[in-house]
Amino acid sequence: MGMPTKEIDARGLMCPQPVVCTKQALDSMDAGMIVTIVDNEVAKENIVKFAKSQDYRVNVNEQAGNYYIEIQKGTSAYTEASVRKPLTLDRNYDTVIVITRDVLGGGPEELGSILIKSFLYTLVSSDHPPMALILLNSGVKLAITNSAVLEHIRSLEEKGTEVFVCGTCLDYYNLKNMLAVGSVTNMYSVVEWMNNAGKVITI
């Protein structure tokens, strides 16, 4: 959904403060995106209800017991927002890489495992790490504890690549509590990233 222009940390706040802070932040802008962080499901439910009641677009990512609630007011400002985000490193704002398997290519699995490791290593070393890395289907296995490529994906994250891991897929493989890098995402968010990217590379 683009880069948030404001972050509201509402963790530890008593009901209804999370909704109040979120509303105040949104009221203070004509258009744009904020992300509210809460640490409990009740606050998450209430803020999502609030956003929907105002016809704002809302997306929730869950990570380490916290809920990151992205709320978009007005038209999507993806391109401008991505320019506003401070650069930590030179990143390729246009590119999203989607990995749909835990191997690269349809040949022997042994070869595929070697190739995906090599691919991710090369990606880390390249001058322009991608804007985002999305893991789908068996690709989610690359992001769990003890994955052979975990350190590469972590390095990508450190370089500024957003790593998104499909929640439905993690549930299917029963790996949700073994996620070791990136954040859980849903299909709505995945499609948003794909649609807004300048270039989508699918592995």
Next chain:
Amino acid sequence: MQNPHVLVGTETADDAGVFKLTEAMALVQTVDFFTPVVDDPYTFGQIAAANSLSDVYAMGGIPITALNIVGFPFCTLSGDVLADILKGGQAKAAEAGVAIVGGHTIQDKEPKYGLSVTGLISPDAIYTNTQAQCGDYLVLTKPVGTGIVTTAEKAGLASPDALAGAIASMITLNAATAQAMRETACHSCTDITGFGLIGHVYEMAAGSKVSIELFADAVPILPGALEYASMGLIPAGAYANRTASASYIHWDGSVSEVLQDLFYDPQTSGGLLISVPAERLEVLLANIATCSSLPYAVIGRVIPSAEKRIIVHSGKGV
């Protein structure tokens, strides 16, 4: 071993305890106290007292004496605030003909107030919440939504009218409607408080070993509550009540989530839920009409015990 004088004790989830004194007289006892739901101390005192007294009315009893229960942060709030709370409680008790004969106060982090109440009842006329019978209609004597409106008020988003509506409902004693219930010889009664409409309907259904069907669009709702619920101004207790109900409730697909939130909303000083036999429904409604200015309605029907204790349909039912 069970004391034979205890007519209603902790073995059921009823509104108050009842202890037999003689063949003609029994004691009713209940206690309730909580933190402020509104900013004004006097109003809070009135609400807390009305809330505490309600459980005696819900049993069919008449409250006669009460004791104040107080927690107060003396280091951070002026004693004048406490004085106003107690004045509110005293005023409501006096309205009910109840003598507050003492009480106890302790230092606390935040204000808390309520009453321990003693009432009288005839052993033959106890209205437990376990006597609803198949074919009975369910009448609710106050609108729901107090938790949501007071949450909206805490967020600074409640309109003056909405807040006034909620306060008017919360400070109204259930005395008159309880009398209407007694005069109509109803079967069963409870009052709607912290477990929300659904939670207290469940207590009656489970206690009476029946199922209850509710008509979602018939339930009276406080002005503003629907709007505030749709904005997510919902207290945490509503979610706890929802989770607790998962195994025993069936919602018709057409009942909106907002309406569900309202029925799970924990109530403060809510109305009576009365189970009345079909042939006496019109009399009960007429009796309530003469003594109450708050919205009331027929909200459901008692049916034979089914797979779920509560089934909620959309529409107004009757």
